[in-house]
Amino acid sequence: MGAQDAFGRQYLATAWTNVFGRVPELWELQPVQAVARLESNYGRLKYTNKITGESAVLNNWGATQCSHGPPCGDSCFEVTDSHGKKWAAKHPGEDPHYNWCYNRYDTPAEGAAAFLKAIKRIVDRKVGWDAALGARSTDTFVAAMQAGGYFEADLSGYQNKVWTLAQD
Numbered sequence: 470m471g472a473q474d475a476f477g478r479q480y481l482a483t484a485w486t487n488v489f490g491r492v493p494e495l496w497e498l499q500p501v502q503a504v505a506r507l508e509s510n511y512g513r514l515k516y517t518n519k520i521t522g523e524s525a526v527l528n529n530w531g532a533t534q535c536s537h538g539p540p541c542g543d544s545c546f547e548v549t550d551s552h553g554k555k556w557a558a559k560h561p562g563e564d565p566h567y568n569w570c571y572n573r574y575d576t577p578a579e580g581a582a583a584f585l586k587a588i589k590r591i592v593d594r595k596v597g598w599d600a601a602l603g604a605r606s607t608d609t610f611v612a613a614m615q616a617g618g619y620f621e622a623d624l625s626g627y628q629n630k631v632w633t634l635a636q637d
Contacts (some may be wrong), residue, residue, distance in 0.1 A: 472635060476577075477502050477511035481530075484581035491627075497504040497602050500610045503634035505584060508532040512580040516571055519549035527573045528580035531619075533587045535570035545570035553621030592619035 480503050482515045485493040505511055508531050517524040527546055535545040552565040574580035592610070594617035601613035611628045612621065620627060 471515075471637075473511060474502070474506070477505055480511065480577050480581040483583070484578065484585050487592050488582055488585045495507060496605055499635040500602070500607045500631060501585065501588065502613070503607065503631045503637075504588065504611075505530045505581070507630055507632050512574070512577050512584075516546060516548045518547045518568065519566070520568060521547075523547075527571060528577050529574060530577075530580045530584035531587055533572050533584065535572055538569055541570035544573055546573045547571075554623065578600070585589055588614065588619065591619045594618065607635050 472558065478498065481498060482493055485491075485501075508514075509529055512528040512530040513526060514532075515524050515526050516529070525546055535541065537545075539547050541547045547568050548571045549566055549568050552560075552567070557565045559562075561610075572583065574583060588600045592598050592613045594615055596613035601610045604610070608628045610630050612624060615627070617623050
């Protein structure tokens with residue numbers, strides 16, 4: 470495990486204990502950590518507004534969006550993003566890019582805790598957190614994330630990325 474993964478594991482394990490009231494098992498933490506690495510490099514990803522050129526590190530561990538569009542306010546940052554291939558197929562000729570407000574956190578610890586709460590809420594929508602993690606399968610966990618509306622990307626491609634990162 471490299472320095473960036475040690476950083477991610479430390480913050481996620483502490484956040485897990487604070488959010489769920491217990492220390493996580495490694496098999497529980499691995500798929501969640503893989504998603505945080507994939508989505509945001511553990512909150513260190515620089516988000517960009519392509520209209521203004523402004524960019525910022527948001528401590529946003531899951532690329533989670535605020536519940537509203539621009540104007541964003543102090544706790545959010547306006548980011549240029551794009552819809553996935555499925556959206557593009559349903560909207561031929563339309564620009565898949567859009568600007569939306571993304572959550573901004575003051576510290577890595579706040580971002581990690583917010584990520585855990587958000588991803589649990591999303592997985593609970595359709596499958597249930599305990600069932601998704603209890604399967605001990607990154608594929609099952611990622612499918613629950615997609616069912617809950619976390620991402621628009623191709624399921625098998627996202628599953629493969631999370632599985633590969635979890636192996637690290």
